[in-house]
Amino acid sequence: MHLEIRDISKFFGDFQALREVSLDVGGDEFVCLLGPSGCGKTTLLRIVAGLEPYDSGTLMLGGRDLREVDAQHRGFGIVFQSYSLFPNMTVSENIGYGLKIQKWPQERINAKVRELMELVRFPELAERYPHELSGGQQQRVAIARAIAVDPKLLLLDEPLSALDARVRAEMRAEIRDVQRRLGIPTIMVTHDQEEALTMADKVVCMKDGRIEQVGTPHELYARPQTRFVADFVGISNLLDEAEAARLIPEVVNRKPKEGGAHLLALRPEEIGLRKEDDGAGEVTAVTFLGNINRIQIEWQGRELVAEVHRTTDVAPGDRVAFEVGPESGAWVRA
Ligand SMILES: Nc1ncnc2c1ncn2[C@@H]1O[C@H](COP(=O)(O)OP(=O)(O)OP(=O)(O)O)[C@@H](O)[C@H]1O
Ligand SMILES: [Mg+2]
Secondary structure (H helix, E strand, C coil): CCEEEEEEEEEECCEEEEEEEEEEECCCCEEEEECCCCCCHHHHHHHHHCCCCCCEEEEEECCEEHHHCCHHHCCEEEECCCCCCCCCCCHHHHHHHHHHHCCCCHHHHHHHHHHHHHHCCCCCCCCCCHHHCCHHHHHHHHHHHHHCCCCCEEEEECCCCCCCHHHHHHHHHHHHHHHHHHCCCEEEEECCHHHHHHHCCEEEEEECCEEEEEECHHHHHHCCCEHHHHHHCCCCEEECHHHHHHHCHHHHHHCCCCCCCEEEEECHHHCEEEECCCCCEEEEEEEECCCCEEEEEEECCEEEEEEECCCCCCCCCCEEEEECCCCCCEEEEC
């Protein structure tokens, strides 16, 4: 079922938390809301869930206006950031809770709970209580509980943020896998750009209550439209027009026709380096990051960041020349 968010605005007193936000979520699409703290991600998710009123705009699911449907009757699966399991219920009682409310017979609930535990790869610990589980296990239970009732829409608010890096990476793949198998439209909130890029079909980059850009992960990374997106999604070197022309002479031909100031966003991996005694840059730092080396260079009174994937022979103090392909970089609105 298709979710349509049209021109939603939301005020908390005088403060405007959402500014005419419009977004479509297709039938089996996985959409990530990405943006810094306070940009309105949770507010938008809560409005879609029916947990928060809004001031103007419309929300439609499958052609039906959601204003007429209260939160309990929307039939959405919701997982919040902090594990929201019922502490006094076992794992199987937690997962089966929604089915019990719907008055399923106990036999069928038990069978469904077993099936769900398998789906989210939860181990054989059905009789444990939430405090006897690891963080990752608790979030698996929360996800199983959210999808137990065959939700029409799955809403996830930073479901992985409390987990350590390894479990988080593993859970990303599993949430995506479960969502694909069930084919439910899903909105997940995150402020972690890597999470959004690895999981989403569509990333919605938000800033100050507004959508800055919507696109596939690749579009957002390769063709950011604004300075904010270029900076928030990955690392960018932002060059003004004169600087850009000095580094890549051909780039001026690609400058957008529209007015207003533009900057060239150049990814660190687009900057090639060659040691050269009278090179234009001087290496100030080399940071080893495991799979890559991040190299800071002083160039014409400013800093550039480059990344190279192999072992590098450049060291602080070296002079370097740049090798930047003519197609590199993306013009963004300053
Ligand atoms: N109940 C409320 N009353 C007043 N202001 C609120 C309320 N809820 C949220 N806000 C404000 O609205 C803005 C958006 O909050 P929201 O929780 O949506 O941000 P977020 O993008 O989810 O941030 P985070 O990444 O920190 O969770 C913030 O400035 C917040 O202080
Ligand atoms: Mg939030």
